Amino acid sequence: xxxxxxxxxxxGAASGLGAATAKRLADAGATVFGLxxxxxxxxxxxxxxxxxxxxxxxxxxxxxxxxxxxxIVESGLPLxxxxxxxxxxxxxxxxxxxxxxxxxxxxxxxxSTCSARSTSCASPPTPSPxxxxxxxxxxxxxxxxxxxxxxxxxxxxxxxxxxxxxxxTA
Numbered sequence: 001x002x003x004x005x006x007x008x009x010x011x012g013a014a015s016g017l018g019a020a021t022a023k024r025l026a027d028a029g030a031t032v033f034g035l036x037x038x039x040x041x042x043x044x045x046x047x048x049x050x051x052x053x054x055x056x057x058x059x060x061x062x063x064x065x066x067x068x069x070x071x072i073v074e075s076g077l078p079l080x081x082x083x084x085x086x087x088x089x090x091x092x093x094x095x096x097x098x099x100x101x102x103x104x105x106x107x108x109x110x111x112s113t114c115s116a117r118s119t120s121c122a123s124p125p126t127p128s129p130x131x132x133x134x135x136x137x138x139x140x141x142x143x144x145x146x147x148x149x150x151x152x153x154x155x156x157x158x159x160x161x162x163x164x165x166x167x168x169t170a
Contacts, residue, residue, distance in 0.1 A: 004029035007077035009069070011059050011086035013052065014040035018085030026051030030081060033072045035059055059086045 008025045012018030013034020022032045026049050035057040036044075048054055057068045072079055094100065 003081060005077065006030050006080040007072050007075055008032045008081035008083070009035065009072060009079060010083045011035045011057075012040075013085070014044040014048075014054055016085070018083075019044070019047075019049075021083050021085055022052045023049040025081065025083075031075065031077050033068070033075075035065070035068050035086070059084075 003025065008022075008030040010018050010022040010025065010032055011034075013022040013032070014036035018034065018036065022034045026032045030051070032052040034048075034052055034054045036054060037058060038056040041054045041056055044054065055068045055071060057064045059065055069079070
């Protein structure tokens with residue numbers, strides 16, 4: 001992919017994966033605009049690679065993101081690359097032997113409104129099985145290949161049912 005002479009927007013670019021992504025894009029010839037919180041930019045100090053411009057932006061604010069994009073557009077370079085590396089995640093159990101758990105829904109962030117008391121964790125509905133082809137007399141399905149047995153499907157990996165994902169909502 002040719003990225004020379006284009007603008008790239010990388011969120012979370014002051015540290016971690018965002019900083020590494022911004023550096024890699026800048027090394028490849030893109031002019032990178034990194035969006036991050038002011039305190040993260042201050043922590044980065046002078047460790048910003050050449051070709052990366054950090055813009056103090058809270059990506060949870062639509063107005064701040066719009067202002068940052070306007071600055072990027074003013075550069076005159078076409079914005080062709082956007083990479084989102086902003087945010088943090090906490091590891092934790094979301095499913096116990098007894099089902100979904102809400103104890104892990106609270107995050108140590110002052111912005112988080114998700115807590116064990118106010119959160120309901122719900123699993124999305126399980127997808128319905130695929131319909132089988134018609135097996136009426138004379139149809140191709142009944143006279144050609146039989147349906148594979150459950151054992152052969154298991155060996156081929158096609159019979160695995162997806163695990164339900166647990167989604168925490170406030």
